[in-house]
Amino acid sequence: MRIVVAVKYVPDIHADRGFEGGRVVRRPDEGTLNELDENAVEAALRLVESLPDDERAASEVVVVTVAGPDADAAVKKAFQLGVDRGVRVSDDAVAGSDYFGTARVLAAAVRRLAEESPVDLVVTGMAALDGLGSVVPTLLSAELGLPQLTLAGRLELTGEPGSRGARVTRELDGVDEVLEAPLPAVVSVTDHANDPRFPNFTLIMAARSKPVEAWSLADVGVDPADVGDAGARTRVLDAAPRPPRPEAEIVVDKGEGGRALADYLIRNDLV
């Protein structure tokens, strides 16, 4: 079984972010592997670990990311968790890519990996905690022409070696669903799917010297005009930090706190 996990390098959730010239500026020293992608890595590793010995020995988990060299930190984190191989697609033309540009480059990288040997499953997290669009998994499935099984709270393999499928269970907006598709397929998993493991010492040491493969857009056959600022279908006109909220009016309850709360709501026409 060969599984590709698409991951994103994101700023630390507590770090400052902003806009400059219509683009998101991040502080590179504070980045990390998107927390929700740890669930995707975990799901991939567990699927492989659940296989019979011979199938398991022939398995590979590859992470792919689209970003600058800083993102090696995210790939290395995946190595520490037990991922076999890591690819970073970098190109100056990628900067400013929208959802579609990102999905196109990821899909091209998956296709190139599939040329080497077949890819059975593409796994992603449910969202990147910096953008929260949650649409790259579905776009990746559209780009690759593969069935989508998204927002899985549970992921299992079905069938026998050679004719495997995937089954996911999910709960969205009060609807419980079980979906199945033959492999290859694109799966996204939620943070309910599993509890990601901690890196162990041996893997941490091994990750230090393990190389991250760097590919360019040309390596994956994507036209620079289709991605980045050039390919974007929206343009940022204006971006401004919101003024901080004025300091809260704080009441210490001495028996009338509830009434004070009600008065505040009534006074502000919120009741």
Next chain:
Amino acid sequence: MLAQLGAYGVGTVRQAEPSADGHAVTGDALHLTPVVAEALAAAARTTGADAALLTSSFPNKEAAARLAHLTGAGLVIDASGLHDDGTHLVADKRVFAGSWDVRSAVTTELAVLTVRANAVVPEPAPEAVAVEVVGLGVEVSAAATAARVVSRTAHETSGSGRPALGEAAIVVTGGRGTNGDFAPVVELADALGAAVGATRDAVYEGWHDQFVGQTGVTVAPRLYIGAGVSGAPHHRGGMQAAQVVVAVNNDPECPLFEISDFAVVGDLAEVLPQAAQAIREHRSTPR
């Protein structure tokens, strides 16, 4: 539903009738995201639409993205407002856990947007219009039905006639500080006609069924009240777009106070019922 659409000025409803390989797509398969997206694309093409608007939910975001992928349209997820600047549709959006406002122009002919609940106040049309339902045959691709729905069960999230969490104008949320007793939270919610939410921890403890947060339900109500909620980044990311934030916590150092407009330091089991009582009295007083 048709009468309601008419009251808000919707004149035409296109009812998709998808088929795949000559056979009608029916039942649960109608909910497959690629099927929904291909039907939307057909509707957009047939009508020559300038904009396709969906409410922001996880399934709708995916359908919107695939619709944009199929049509080459620009996409804005979680828009909080939109206007036409004469050349382009322009969408406003709040990003980075509510800390920045961004305005972007959609530069394609068709604009696809998912709009946050409560971002705009629905206004009925001056006069209700008659709604015409027009069938829309759509032949979907083989890939659209490549995944199979094994089972699909909708369950009532809140049977008590309370508004849905993601859409409510007022949300009362309980956290770890409730120690598992949501009765005061529910009492205040009922007094206000509000939805009840919880923190992720509280849902994991089994105290409530739906949590507000970055990976749960994102809410942007007029009023958010957090009771016994510490205000962890995960939770703040799901509620920070609320217009007014009120916190009740016995810990004066509680981080939620930092983003609150009004806060009570006190025992929520005392404060919430007293507030609910005062609100009920206010509501029953003729004005």
